[in-house]
Amino acid sequence: DGGITQSPKYLFRKEGQNVTLSCEQNLNHDAMYWYRQDPGQGLRLIYYSQIVNDFQKGDIAEGYSVSREKKESFPLTVTSAQKNPTAFYLCASSIDVQPQHFGDGTRLSIL
Amino acid sequence: KQEVTQIPAALSVPEGENLVLNCSFTDSAIYNLQWFRQDPGKGLTSLLLIQSSQREQTSGRLNASLDKSSGRSTLYIAASQPGDSATYLCAASPWGYQKVTFGTGTKLQVIP
Numbered sequence: 001d002g003g004i005t006q007s008p009k010y011l012f013r014k015e016g017q018n019v020t021l022s023c024e025q026n027l028n029h030d031a032m033y034w035y036r037q038d039p040g041q042g043l044r045l046i047y048y049s050q051i052v053n054d055f056q057k058g059d060i061a062e063g064y065s066v067s068r069e070k071k072e073s074f075p076l077t078v079t080s081a082q083k084n085p086t087a088f089y090l091c092a093s094s095i096d097v098q099p100q101h102f103g104d105g106t107r108l109s110i111l
Numbered sequence: 112k113q114e115v116t117q118i119p120a121a122l123s124v125p126e127g128e129n130l131v132l133n134c135s136f137t138d139s140a141i142y143n144l145q146w147f148r149q150d151p152g153k154g155l156t157s158l159l160l161i162q163s164s165q166r167e168q169t170s171g172r173l174n175a176s177l178d179k180s181s182g183r184s185t186l187y188i189a190a191s192q193p194g195d196s197a198t199y200l201c202a203a204s205p206w207g208y209q210k211v212t213f214g215t216g217t218k219l220q221v222i223p
Contacts, residue, residue, distance in 0.1 A: 004154075042115065042200070042213035043155075090154055097142070098204045098211050102154030 002027045006091050006103035012111045013078065013085060021076045021106045023091035032074040033099045036060060037088040046089075049074055078108060086110050113138045115203050117214040124191055125222050132186040132217050134201035139179045142204045146175050146186050149198045149216065158199075159186070191221045 004025045013019045025032065031050050035043040045058030049068040063082025068074055078085045089106045092099035114137045124130050134144070143162045147155040159168045159175040161184065167176040174187040184201055200216040 006154075040120075040215060042215050043202075045211075092155075098145070098202075100157055102156070104154045105152070107152070 004091055004093055004101055004103035006089075006106050008106060009104070011106055011108045013108060014111045016080045018077055018079050019085075019108070021078070021089055021091075021108070023074045023076065023103060024072055025074075025091075025093045025101070025103075026072060027093055027095075027101060028071070029093035029095050029101070030071070031094045031096070031099075032068070033092040033094075034058075034064075034066065034074070034076045035090045035092065035099075037090060037105075043090065046076065113141075113203055113205065113210075113212040115201060115212045115214040117199075117201060117217050119217060120215065121218040121220070123220045123222060126191060126193060128191050128221075129187070129189050130191055130219075132188070132199050132219070134184040134186070134214055136182050136184070136203045136212070138203075138205070139182055140205060141179065142206045144175075144177050144184045145202045145204070145211075146173075146184075147200045147202065149200060151197075155200065188219075191219075193221050193223050195219060196221050 007022045033048045034046040037043050044060050046064050047066045049055035065077045091103045094100040116135045145160045146158045149155050161168050161177040172189040177184045198216040198218045202211045202213045204211045
């Protein structure tokens with residue numbers, strides 16, 4: 001079945017540590033996205049990529065980094081510069097202009 | 112800047128009831144309006160997408176309408192079932208790329 005796989009499902013970060021969230025899709029979509037979801041808030045865009053080797057900052061990119069070396073993969077690194085990383089992170093992909101298919105998310109917490 | 116509001120934040124109804132979920136947006140210059148469903152601890156599943164030129168879309172027991180002039184969209188669920196319990200989010204897309212604005216969602220509980 002085609003879809004988006006996010007791993008791990010739960011992740012814990014220590015003070016000063018960088019952590020990487022994985023996102024893989026087998027839908028052959030060009031565009032991929034990372035969103036952050038906090039209780040009581042709508043999804044906020046962190047980064048997006050329209051094509052391999054290209055990505056753009058979203059509304060809340062500070063403290064995060066991404067890469068897009070392969071069409072199928074769009075990993076997100078939460079750096080130590082992100083002071084409030086506790087949230088639910090969602091990866092999405094699409095064939096055109098807006099996110100359509102979502103993964104099941106990664107819940108990140110601080111140790 | 113587009114703002115999308117969903118009221119109420121939570122709704123509880125008995126099984127079998129017909130219900131309406133509301134979505135309001137401030138900028139009527141939208142490309143489309145999409146409704147998603149999110150189960151606890153899961154990602155979003157697209158339910159219905161209404162293009163700006165359309166007034167409504169239907170899928171099974173779901174009907175979504177769009178009134179750009181008033182900045183409103185509604186999601187109608189007929190004959191609700193316990194399996195409909197989830198959070199429903201709407202998202203407004205402008206004419207552009209990746210700048211979708213999501214509402215905060217309405218958490219629906221259908222009581223058997």
